Amino acid sequence: MLTVTSDTLRAIAPRFSGDKAARQDEILTRINDELATTLERYAINTALRIAHFLAQTAHESAGFRTTEEFASGDAYEGRSDLGNTEPGDGMRYKGRGLIQLTGRANYRAFGEAVGIALEDEPERAAEPALSLVIACEYWRRRDINAHADRDDIIAATWAVNGGLNGLDDRRACLAKAKAELARHLFAPATALPVLRQGTRGPVVARLQHGLREAGITVGLDGDFGPGTKAAVITFQNQAGLVADGIVGAASWARLARNEPANA
Structure with missing residues (x-):
């Protein structure tokens, strides 16, 4: 598998200053140790799959500087389609994660999938390492690897966003991700091995x-x-x-x- 670290994400993300930069650094640092193994566990393990995943999560997390939506979540109050049936559910189950998880029903379902009671502890979905797992689980459930394999950013964006909001920024992030991964793929090598059918890596x-x-x-x-x-x-x-x-x-x-x- 390609080596992906927080430095890879930093190369893709916009540069910030002050509190924004500090929060971005905190998130990326805390993701770093889990990044490669989590991507591999969810078969996000080719250049195109990694590039598309990083591009989408970079946009969704405002440049890896938040794992929680900026709005209060009040707009989701009473949304029975999200499972928000109790008073205060809108704010309690607001969007969290690198790809934002929203609504009591989704917190319950994804919590069961990752083995953590997110319905009882929704704030945990904003923990950087867990937010990565949630994003990967969402990616797997929507079979977004298939779109990445075709290098289809339109389909990938629709699967993530339910529309094409922020498409230009997602395209820009994808171009950066591809360039950064290519830089590693094409790093100078003193000797390249003989390759034939059956080789992988x-x-x-x-x-x-x-x-x-x-x-x-x-x-x-x-x-x-x-x-x-x-x-x-x-x-x-x-x-x-x-x-x-x-x-x-x-x-x-x-x-x-x-x-x-x-x-």
Whole structure:
């Protein structure tokens, strides 16, 4: 899996000052230790899936500076569709989390899913590490990985937001996320391994990025399957190399000509 830390999130998020910067730093610091393992547990583990998840959560959390909506929650009072049937439920079950959980019924359902009685302790949903888990659980329930695999920000945004609010900012965050992940994927390496069908991991994602930069259509999942092998053969034929579908030194060298300038 790609290495994702709070520094990755900082590279995507806007810069703040004063109290806003302090709150952002607190949230990112407290998320850091759980970030990689939580993403892996929810299969948010390819470059596209991670990029889309980070882009959506960056927007939803106002640049990772809040895990609780700014409004009071009074607008949700009496919303039976959210399970808010008791006086004060609107404010008690206001939006919390990196992707905001709203309403008594949702607090109950997600609490059961993550093994914490959120209906009884709704404020806990704003805890940074738990807010990450809640966002991942929401992501899984809506099968947003499928939209990310297609690089479909419209569908991903609709699944998260129920509309297309903030689409321009989500696009900007996605571009930053992709650039930051690509920077790690294309970091200089003293030696790149020979790759063939059956190989998996970040180095395969690097290969797939390189093929895309060369204009070859290929998935970006870190899995050297038949589709990636076909893409490699296409590239090798175009480059005048031995078209055996195996990526060795000659193929890496030709791909390097198409990599980002900071590689």
